[in-house]
Each structure stands twice: as structure tokens, then as C-alpha cells.
Amino acid sequence: MPGMDRYAAESRRLQSMSMPFLNEELMKGTPRFRGQDLRDPRLRRSTLDPKAIVFESRLGGGSDGFVWKVRFGDEGPFALKVYWDQVPPHEPGSYYSMQRECQNAAVFQMMEASLDVDPVLVYEQPLGRKEAIENYFSFCEENCYPNLIPNSGKPVALPGAKFISTLPRLTKCYGWLKLRKDLWSSLPDDMQASHEDPNKVKKLMSSHLNCIGVVYELIEDGENDAAAIAELDRFLWQAGFAFTITPNLKDWKSGIMIDHAGIVHVRGYGWNEDDYLKRCVSDMLAKLDDQTNSQGDEPLGAK
Structure with missing residues (x-):
């Protein structure tokens, strides 16, 4: 019954949207990365002082929110993203974009902390939800390699598996902070957020x-850089992330993904197996290759 299917899907969505995703703990030191932490990822609070914020310029926005270049006293510059849907x-x-990005940032920090301790053993070519989940939880403290094979010598991957030892280059997150509601009225006109749909701005500012x-x-x-993009795409696949929209070069700068709303970890709302198995970054790389060739450069990946 399609009606019941839609009802069940909406119930699941509402339940997912209600999951907490902010941690009041300050972002100091290494985060915990136990299994429970990966099941319930929460981004820690920034150590930066919101009272010291200085807006320097507008960087632009999209369907999820708006981004400014800011400083906090003498610290910065940083990119501050504020979401239309609070x-x-x-x-x-x-989906709830603020929840998704905070969860993604928390997961990346936990994965980095895990890799700082030991390499992580994963399926080299995960082929579905089950293997994506196993790879995702390979990063938790309980599953670190020495715990799995005690008294082992040099790590040796079995056929079909591989070790991940480092995290690809990712945009660093400095945590979340709370901004006072009257902040926007004090900004000059040339620093105000904008969107083609004025209701998005109105909902936030009012x-x-x-x-x-x-x-x-x-x-x-x-x-x-095509190689950097391909490396991150491979890591996301092996770590259990799926793209929820077709990747676009506008969301990348200097080979670094700057918008994390278009990906979702395997425990997050919006993850599905079809998106996970469809590695659509290849289409973006082909466009990047075409752009390079049209400029008369050597084809990407030729070296």
C-alpha cells in the first residue's frame, strides 16, 4: 500500500530528525571513537568566542545555508556556515542539513582519531549496506587492528581487504557555536545573507x-586536482559514505570538498544502497578532464 509506505517513510524521517547531533563538550583534544560514539555522532562545541566574531565578507550560499568569511578576535580567518533550517x-x-553536516564533521574527526592510533582494516571494494556498515565500524576503538588479532606482528591484509592508514585532505571543522538572534540586524546591507527564495532568509532572520x-x-x-578528488571519493566509499546528490565542482576548491551536505554516513538519514554503489564522482572527473584538455594541457592522470 503506497500510502502506508509513505507514512512509514515519514515516520522514519521524523525519528531521524529528532536525533541529537550537538555535543556541549568543548572541542579540546582528541574525540572518543567507541562504537557508541559512531552510532550516535555529535559535533563538539567550538572553543572560539562568538562574542568576538567579526564578519569580513560574504562567501555565498545555497539551498542549505549561507557562508561568511569571519574572524574571532585575532583568530582566523574562518568560514562560518549558518543554516536556513535551525x-x-x-x-x-x-533532510536536516545542519544535522547532516554536524554528524559528518564529528564522524570525520573520530575517524582521524582512530587512524592516529592504528591502521584500519576494511573491505577494499565494499558492495552493499552490510559491508559499508562493517567498514564504518572498523574505525571504532573496539575494532582497532591489535584488538582483533592480539600478539600480531606487522599488519597483513587478507585478500579483498586493505588497510587505511591516513585520512585524505578534508576541510577542518572547528565545531559549532551559538550566535545571538540580534546579530543579523546589526550587519550592514552588503554583509546580509541572500537567497533567490526570500522565505529562506526571512525564516532565519525572523x-x-x-x-x-x-x-x-x-x-x-x-x-x-583530479587525483585528490579521486582519493577522497575512494575513502568515502570505503568508509561507508554515500553521495546524496551528483557531485559538482563548485563544491570543491583546490581539490578539497568544501560542502559536506551532499554526503551522508551509513548511519545517517538519506543513506541508501543505490547511491552508495553509484560512484558518481567519475562523471565530475570526466568534466574536469574535458576542461583541462580544452585548455591544451596534458590529460588528467596521464602521469
């Missing part, structure tokens, strides 16, 4: 709640 959206089937923003490393403009 509470779960009501539209059936929609809210009576203090809003949440997430602070990221500021990535400068630069040429995209």
Missing part, C-alpha cells in the same frame, strides 16, 4: 531563537 524541516522527505553556526577552515580558491 529546526528540522517540515517538508516530507526533506527567528526568535539564537541560531547555530558551524565554523570551518577557510579554503582559498585554487585549481581542482
Whole structure:
């Protein structure tokens, strides 16, 4: 019965949207990465002082939120992203972008912490949800390699498996912070957020709640590197992430992915097996290759 299927899907969505994703603990030191932490990823609070924020310029926005170049006193510059939806959206089937990005950032930090201790053993070519989940939880403390094979010598991967020892280059996240609700009215006109749909801006600016923003490393403009993009795509696949939309070069700078709303970890809302198995970054790389060839350069990956 299609009606019941839609009802069940919406119930699952609402349940997922209600999951907490912010940790009040300050982002100091290494995060925990036990199995429970990966099952329930929560981004830690930024150590930066929101009272010291200085807006320097607008970097632009999209369907999920708006981004500014900011400083906090003498620290920075950083990229501050503030989301249009400060509470779960009501539209059936929609995802909660702030929740997704905070969870992704928390997961990446836990995976980095895990790799700082030991290499992680994963399926080299995971072929479905079960193997994606196993790879994802390979990063938890309980599954670190020495715990799996005590008294082992040099790590040796079995056929069909591989060791991941380092995290690819990712945009660093400095945690979430709370911004006072009257902040937007004090900004000059040339610093205000904008969107082709004015209702998105109105919903954020007219809210009576203090809003949440997430602070990221500021990535400068630069040429995209096909090898770096392919490396990250391979890592995301082996770590259990799926692309929820077709990757676009506008979301990458200098070979670094700057927008993390288009990916979802295997435990997150919106993950599905079809998207996971469809490695659509190859289409983006082909376009990048075409752009390079049209400029008369050597084909990407030729060396």
C-alpha cells in the first residue's frame, strides 16, 4: 500500500530528525571513537568566542545555508556556515542539513582519531549496506587492528581487504557555536545573507531563537586536482559514505570538498544502497578532464 509506505517513510524521517547531533563538550583534544560514539555522532562545541566574531565578507550560499568569511578576535580567518533550517524541516522527505553536516564533521574527526592510533582494516571494494556498515565500524576503538588479532606482528591484509592508514585532505571543522538572534540586524546591507527564495532568509532572520553556526577552515580558491578528488571519493566509499546528490565542482576548491551536505554516513538519514554503489564522482572527473584538455594541457592522470 503506497500510502502506508509513505507514512512509514515519514515516520522514519521524523525519528531521524529528532536525533541529537550537538555535543556541549568543548572541542579540546582528541574525540572518543567507541562504537557508541559512531552510532550516535555529535559535533563538539567550538572553543572560539562568538562574542568576538567579526564578519569580513560574504562567501555565498545555497539551498542549505549561507557562508561568511569571519574572524574571532585575532583568530582566523574562518568560514562560518549558518543554516536556513535551525529546526528540522517540515517538508516530507526533506533532510536536516545542519544535522547532516554536524554528524559528518564529528564522524570525520573520530575517524582521524582512530587512524592516529592504528591502521584500519576494511573491505577494499565494499558492495552493499552490510559491508559499508562493517567498514564504518572498523574505525571504532573496539575494532582497532591489535584488538582483533592480539600478539600480531606487522599488519597483513587478507585478500579483498586493505588497510587505511591516513585520512585524505578534508576541510577542518572547528565545531559549532551559538550566535545571538540580534546579530543579523546589526550587519550592514552588503554583509546580509541572500537567497533567490526570500522565505529562506526571512525564516532565519525572523527567528526568535539564537541560531547555530558551524565554523570551518577557510579554503582559498585554487585549481581542482583530479587525483585528490579521486582519493577522497575512494575513502568515502570505503568508509561507508554515500553521495546524496551528483557531485559538482563548485563544491570543491583546490581539490578539497568544501560542502559536506551532499554526503551522508551509513548511519545517517538519506543513506541508501543505490547511491552508495553509484560512484558518481567519475562523471565530475570526466568534466574536469574535458576542461583541462580544452585548455591544451596534458590529460588528467596521464602521469
